[in-house]
Amino acid sequence: MTALPRWADVVLLPLLNVVLAFIVGGLIVLAVGQNPLQAVGIMLYGAFGYGSGFGYTLYYTTDFIFAGLAVSLAYHAGLFNIGPEGQAYVGGLGVILIGLALNGTHWAIVFPLMIICGGAFGALWAFVPGYLQAKRGSHVVITTILFNFIAASMMGFLISRVLKPEGVNSDESAPLEAITRVPQLRTFIELFKNSPVNLTFFLAIAALVFIYWLIWRTKFGYAVRALGKNPVAANYAGISNQKMIMIVMAMSGVLAAMVAVNNVGGVQGRLILNFVNGAGFVGIAVAFMGRGHPVGVGLSALLFGILYQGGQELAFQMPGITREMIVTIQALVILFTGAMGDMLRAPLARLLVRSDAPTGAK
Amino acid sequence: MPPTLSKARTQLKALARDYGLEVDPDAIIENLSVGQQQRVEILKALYRGAETLILDEPTGVLTPDEADHLFRILGKLRDEGKTIILITHKLREIMAITDEVSVMRQGAMVKTLTTKDTSPGALAELMVGRRVLLRVEKGPASPGKVLLDVENLVVTDDFKVPRVKGVSFQVRAGEIVGIAGVAGNGQSELLESIAGMRDQLLGTIRLNGEVLSLEGDDGAARARAAGLAHVPEDRLRMGLVTTFSEWENSILGYQHSYGTGPGLDIAMARATAEEYIKKFDIRPPNLDLKTANFSGGNQQKIVLAREMERNPDVLIVGQPTRGVDIGAIEFIHNQIIKMRDAGKAILLVSVELDEIRSLADRILVIFDGHIVGEADPATADETELGLLMTGSHASSGKETN
Known part of the structure; x- marks a missing residue:
């Protein structure tokens, strides 16, 4: 692969990819007879222009940070975890079980327990594919995809047959009392009224810092990166590939399960069907766009937060633009930043090398 | 069409x-x-x-x-x-x-000569830019107590096929034991097994009298802890993470000794890397450079510095000069001799017979997973070694059946 200067690799390339996605998206908006610039304006207004819109943006961003970090951490160990969707879903079971068990207790006690219990459920759901990869050689890409399906069926059964209280029509668990739920920021900050962003947002910021420290500043992170870059050399260095694969997958599952703390513990206050709603899959795009680096993950999670919240505003404000079109634009961003993320690498490298040449030559 | x-x-x-x-x-x-x-x-x-x-x-x-x-x-x-x-x-x-030879040094053509008018010594001098000794100078060995004792070792490869079939030998403090053989006769599996990277099927490995238990895929960590250092045969695949920077590779395998808690003491690791760069003249002297961007000889110096400078009791070395330029070969050979003279036990595996002959104090010949003979490098006859290496020598070596 062509070498790019670090700043170009980390900042310029992702930025160009996003711009390209928006240009193509803009052409589509033009094609349906709408004004693309106006559309961008509405999206940005929807994402930042008023308190509850901004709150929603941060709420989505929280989900995407956790899912993005889950994928990134595993990726540093050379593991492609496609399963944050299912891990978050199963994590929701842990969150609601501890919540219901302690229903009525103050959130300051329940919140940390939700993190631990939800995390443990998510960890278990990711550990099993990790175990199968480490001990049996079953590829995690396959097993985590399958585990998403198993999670969906199992959780569907549990919610509609086991957790649903008597006399309730919709498929959902009993609700948590207000005092037990993770508090929403609107109770402290007037700006966020009518929006679901809650304390979990700060947990997400803390997770970004923690994962950065873990990967680049600890012996464990060193082992993770050695494993991801060269498993044979890791083995030579005395790093147990098998143990590391299982530990990293479990940790990845913990991160994914924090999506459940945000939604089940914070926003819904109950376990509802399919609450993850694709956030786990967006995490894959977030991780790739952010190049596995917590700063990149934070920024790309924010971008997807803007796309989600601003997109809803757009669908609402511009009748010519449907929900499906918003999804198309989101898909374009994923396509250009993820799947075709390296498309501009070679031309960019040529351009930069050429402009460097006069100063670089002796 | x-x-x-x-x-x-x-x-x-x-x-x-x-x-x-x-x-x-x-x-x-x-x-x-x-x-x-x-x-x-x-x-x-x-x-x-x-x-x-x-x-x-x-x-x-x-x-x-x-x-x-x-x-x-x-x-x-x-x-x-x-x-x-x-x-x-x-x-x-x-x-x-x-018929004709051109010498390149540091990216420039130094000279073009007609082969029959030149000599290996003259070429080596042109390649390195100074006079090089093509022979290794070393004093006689003074072997001490047994540091590495391998007994009846049986090792299989990834497909469960036995590659080392009951090998026994000892390496003493202050001696270099060379294992000669054509590539693929069990040398790689032997090295990897002693280094803790490959489980042994049978047999005992003793280091300094203590039995090494190396099962599991983190055996290499236990081998290192017991005082064994390993310069692997294939540095790019095994000895280095080529996308890591120089300093990160300078601690590979020893990362646990940098920092007391879970944190990695990066300042300490960088200081170590700096020291290795100076001692082993690693070029360019840039500890942040990606390891893939170093030349083969300098990559090998990164590995050697890391494995030698931790003061191990036993050093096992595979193909130390494969793909390494002549100037670095001289340096690497001298470092290995220096380790020996410091009282370390060194096991050397190389497919270069010349290298084994000039470095080793004793030569063991491996063929098809068996040690088929032992030779004194001073008196060994190249033809006889060659015959042993190809398994066509019936009179010497142990009978296996």
Whole structure:
């Protein structure tokens, strides 16, 4: 692969990819007879222009940070975890079980327990594919995809047959009392009224810092990166590939399960069907766009937060633009930043090398 | 229109016959030996009508026999009027087969000479820019107590096929024991097993009198903790994470000793790397440079510095100078001698017979997973060693059945 200067690799390339996605998206908006610039304006207004819109943006961003970090951490160990969707879903079971068990207790006690219990459920759901990869050689890409399906069926059964209280029509668990739920920021900050962003947002910021420290500043992170870059050399260095694969997958599952703390513990206050709603899959795009680096993950999670919240505003404000079109634009961003993320690498490298040449030559 | 498969097959067979490049045209490449794979490459070039062949270190992976075969083919091609450019660091090959030789040093052509008018010594001097000793200078060994004791070791490869079939030997403090053999006779599995990277099926490995238990895929960590250092045969695949920076590779395998808690003491690791760079003259002296961007010789110095400077009791070394330039070879050989003189036990595996003969104090010959003979490098006869290495010597060596 062509070498790019670090700043170009980390900042310029992702930025160009996003711009390209928006240009193509803009052409589509033009094609349906709408004004693309106006559309961008509405999206940005929807994402930042008023308190509850901004709150929603941060709420989505929280989900995407956790899912993005889950994928990134595993990726540093050379593991492609496609399963944050299912891990978050199963994590929701842990969150609601501890919540219901302690229903009525103050959130300051329940919140940390939700993190631990939800995390443990998510960890278990990711550990099993990790175990199968480490001990049996079953590829995690396959097993985590399958585990998403198993999670969906199992959780569907549990919610509609086991957790649903008597006399309730919709498929959902009993609700948590207000005092037990993770508090929403609107109770402290007037700006966020009518929006679901809650304390979990700060947990997400803390997770970004923690994962950065873990990967680049600890012996464990060193082992993770050695494993991801060269498993044979890791083995030579005395790093147990098998143990590391299982530990990293479990940790990845913990991160994914924090999506459940945000939604089940914070926003819904109950376990509802399919609450993850694709956030786990967006995490894959977030991780790739952010190049596995917590700063990149934070920024790309924010971008997807803007796309989600601003997109809803757009669908609402511009009748010519449907929900499906918003999804198309989101898909374009994923396509250009993820799947075709390296498309501009070679031309960019040529351009930069050429402009460097006069100063670089002796 | 591209030729049909059957037509291509006929043409390839004819080419193979004309040039002695016999390869089954229908074989799957991964099932061929490295020597045969190389023949495929040459065949491919000839099939496309190449007039000029460029070969980069073609004999690095070949047995002596295969190398001779290759040179016969190259000679034939030359006689037919093809141009052959051979890039190699082996002076013997230059002298044996080339007509004209150009020496490159640090990216510039230093000189072009007619081969028959020059000598290996003169070429080595041009390559390094100063006088080089092609022979290793060392005093006599003074072996002390047994530090590495391998007893009846049986090791299998990834496909559960036994590769080391009951090997026993000892290495004493202050001696270098060389294992000579044609590549693929169990040397790699032997090294990896002693280093804790490959589980042993049977047998005992004692380090300093203590039995090493190395099961599991983190055995290498326990071997290191017991005082064993390992310079692996294949540094790019095993000894280095090439996408890591220089300083990160300077602590590979020893990362646990940098910092007390979970945190990695990066300042300490960088200081160590800095020290290694100075002591081993690693160039460029840039500890943030990606390891892939160092030359082969300097990459090997990174590995050697890391493994030697931790003061291990036992050092096991595989192919220490494979793909390394002449100046660095001299340095690496001297470092290994220095380790020996400091009272370390050194096990050296190399497919370069010259290297074994000049470094080792005792030579063990391995063939098909057995130690088939022992020789004194001072008196050993090259022909006899060669016969042992190919298993065709019946009188010496242990009877196995």
